[in-house]
Amino acid sequence: MCEHIVKAEEPKLLPGDLAMWIFIFAELLVFGIAFIAYAITRAQNIDIFNQYQLTLNSEIGAANTLLLITASYFVVRAIHAIRLNNVKTCILWLYASLGCGTIFLLLKLLEYYDKFSHGINLSSNTFYMLYLSLTLFHFMHVILGMIILFAIVIKAQRGHYSAENYIGIETGASYWHMVDLVWIILFPLVYIIR
Amino acid sequence: MSIRYNIHTIWLAMLVLTLSTYIMGKLDFNGIIVTFILLLTVIIKAYFIINDYMELRGVSLLWRIIMFGWLWVICISIAITYIVSL
Numbered sequence: 001m002c003e004h005i006v007k008a009e010e011p012k013l014l015p016g017d018l019a020m021w022i023f024i025f026a027e028l029l030v031f032g033i034a035f036i037a038y039a040i041t042r043a044q045n046i047d048i049f050n051q052y053q054l055t056l057n058s059e060i061g062a063a064n065t066l067l068l069i070t071a072s073y074f075v076v077r078a079i080h081a082i083r084l085n086n087v088k089t090c091i092l093w094l095y096a097s098l099g100c101g102t103i104f105l106l107l108k109l110l111e112y113y114d115k116f117s118h119g120i121n122l123s124s125n126t127f128y129m130l131y132l133s134l135t136l137f138h139f140m141h142v143i144l145g146m147i148i149l150f151a152i153v154i155k156a157q158r159g160h161y162s163a164e165n166y167i168g169i170e171t172g173a174s175y176w177h178m179v180d181l182v183w184i185i186l187f188p189l190v191y192i193i194r
Numbered sequence: 195m196s197i198r199y200n201i202h203t204i205w206l207a208m209l210v211l212t213l214s215t216y217i218m219g220k221l222d223f224n225g226i227i228v229t230f231i232l233l234l235t236v237i238i239k240a241y242f243i244i245n246d247y248m249e250l251r252g253v254s255l256l257w258r259i260i261m262f263g264w265l266w267v268i269c270i271s272i273a274i275t276y277i278v279s280l
Contacts, residue, residue, distance in 0.1 A: 011252060011253050011254040011255070012249075012252045012253045013253065015248070015249045015250075025260060029264070032267065036271045036272070039271060039275040039276070040275055042275065042279070043276070046279050058216060058219050059216075062216035065212045065216075066209055066212055069209060069212065069239075070205070070209075072243065073205040075247075076201050076246075080201070177243055178248075181244070184236060184243065185240070185268060185269075187212075188215050188232045188236055189272065191219065192218065192219035192232060193224075193232050193276070194222075
């Protein structure tokens with residue numbers, strides 16, 4: 001009975017593969033430094049940042065936040081489904097998440113097209129350099145997250161996952177949530193806070 | 195998880211918080227108090243993601259310190275730079 005009590009107090013293991021978590025922590029460190037660099041640079045160039053922040057499309061920024069939050073929610077639903085050994089439902093939720101990710105990328109491309117067609121690029125000014133660098137860096141992470149989710153869907157369709165074995169789905173889900181977590185800070189920092 | 199606090203209500207709460215952030219920006223609310231409210235919104239959403247979507251609630255303290263330490267360092271740094279720039 002004592003042994004049982006001791007086991008109950010043990011902390012849970014990280015969901016998914018530890019190697020992915022090391023990767024996630026490294027990614028978060030890089031994004032963290034970039035966010036702080038943005039905030040410091042803004043403090044030194046307030047007028048430029050306040051002026052050009054108004055040119056950003058906050059509707060697209062908000063819509064993309066809703067999409068990533070919803071995509072994360074769908075991934076959680078997928079994990080809950082696989083825990084019940086419901087593979088088909090799990091696959092459907094993962095596809096729904098990929099759908100949200102695709103719309104995110106399309107909206108972001110629309111936003112970039114608008115900026116680039118107005119002659120805005122990395123060398124336009126300090127604000128645009130940081131805005132484009134941060135969002136493009138995040139954009140690439142969304143693509144990587146979608147590639148990981150797609151690989152998981154393919155494996156799920158081939159019957160690799162079940163209620164007893166779903167560590168691969170947890171690993172991919174953890175990365176996808178990291179992409180969401182970063183955007184949750186990036187959106188107000190770059191688009192909203194003045 | 196309870197009827198009021200579960201993955202569905204968390205999702206809805208995060209949608210509402212996102213919309214409130216957008217509306218504050220659209221109405222051109224600014225200043226240090228608004229910045230603190232927006233950062234608080236970020237922290238609440240990040241707690242939801244880390245605890246309930248990433249499922250780090252109940253994992254080793256080390257991992258939680260890394261995740262929440264990262265979050266707090268960023269938010270406090272942003273707050274300091276905004277205070278300094280006033």
